[in-house]
Amino acid sequence: MPTSACGINCDICKLNLMGICSSCGSGKSPEARKKLEAQNRIFGNTCAILSCACMNNLSHCLRDCNMFPCDNFRLGPYPFSPGFLSMQERRRKQTPPALTHNSTPVAIPAEYWESLEKRDMQMLCNFTLANPHPSGGLVFRFLREDILVDTSERCLKRLKEGIWEKTEDPLLELITLLYFNNIKSFHPIGKDIVGTSDLKEAHFFRGPHTLKLSPLSERYGNDLNGFKDAAEYLGGKAVDMASSGYMLLPFPRVPLYYLLWKGDDEFKPRISVLFERSVEEYFEADAIWGLVTRVSFALLKGPEC
Numbered sequence: 001m002p003t004s005a006c007g008i009n010c011d012i013c014k015l016n017l018m019g020i021c022s023s024c025g026s027g028k029s030p031e032a033r034k035k036l037e038a039q040n041r042i043f044g045n046t047c048a049i050l051s052c053a054c055m056n057n058l059s060h061c062l063r064d065c066n067m068f069p070c071d072n073f074r075l076g077p078y079p080f081s082p083g084f085l086s087m088q089e090r091r092r093k094q095t096p097p098a099l100t101h102n103s104t105p106v107a108i109p110a111e112y113w114e115s116l117e118k119r120d121m122q123m124l125c126n127f128t129l130a131n132p133h134p135s136g137g138l139v140f141r142f143l144r145e146d147i148l149v150d151t152s153e154r155c156l157k158r159l160k161e162g163i164w165e166k167t168e169d170p171l172l173e174l175i176t177l178l179y180f181n182n183i184k185s186f187h188p189i190g191k192d193i194v195g196t197s198d199l200k201e202a203h204f205f206r207g208p209h210t211l212k213l214s215p216l217s218e219r220y221g222n223d224l225n226g227f228k229d230a231a232e233y234l235g236g237k238a239v240d241m242a243s244s245g246y247m248l249l250p251f252p253r254v255p256l257y258y259l260l261w262k263g264d265d266e267f268k269p270r271i272s273v274l275f276e277r278s279v280e281e282y283f284e285a286d287a288i289w290g291l292v293t294r295v296s297f298a299l300l301k302g303p304e305c
């Protein structure tokens, strides 16, 4: 395993080529255990980062630990500068890239807001389990947080210390407007669960528009506990499917089922997503792609420490 727990790639280091230093390996690797033993024998102590990753059974701090960048990095002598760690901390709080399935910037047509303003908010709340807001808009639960759809200011807002603040999250804004504009009725959930290949626009999800699930498989494929923590943090409910499965609710009546299949000697681990068939009543294929991309981003981000 070339990359160490901390993220340094020991296999491209001359010290490794010269046989002076061995590869640390990931926090789950036999190389890591050997390195810790060697450090203990030679120096009388061990690298705090490597020990911690091994103890927590995490492969790579930067990818797998929700505490990164922790004090082992901040206070230790190596391997990253304070500037790099601050950049990591700042950018991990960013909202997801606002890109469509074609990698073009997400644009919000003004008429989406205009048509939403004309809808009967009380009826919309009944259909969607959202709550009316005194501003004339509505509040709905997106995964684990309340979102205000502010129709008077034409923006989404998040609660920050008791105050609704405008939030820039174009992908969420787009799917929210499509959902609240398109919904005309609602359906019981859990009755007709389907995959992309069962949808009317199944052809859309092939080739370049395949759902972007490989980052999730990379992150959680060998870490069922990490998957469970992230899904439960987002309010997910366990379902009896695959090696581990969770129902997540980006809108109160629109579940997405994330299923993790453990790998074996023959197959790599993988993650798939299922839907209620009714999802097609609210979203066209490109919007379903956007919905899954936005929810997957939240799952990948995981719990905030």
Ligand code: SF4
Binding pocket: 004, 005, 006, 007, 008, 024, 047, 048, 049, 050, 078, 079
């Ligand atoms: S900081 Fe620790 S884990 Fe990273 S290369 Fe050095 S000894 Fe290995």
Ligand code: SF4
Binding pocket: 048, 049, 050, 052, 053, 056, 058, 061, 062, 065, 066, 067, 068, 069, 070, 071, 072, 073
């Ligand atoms: S707490 Fe720090 S050192 Fe330990 S696994 Fe997480 S990021 Fe790595």
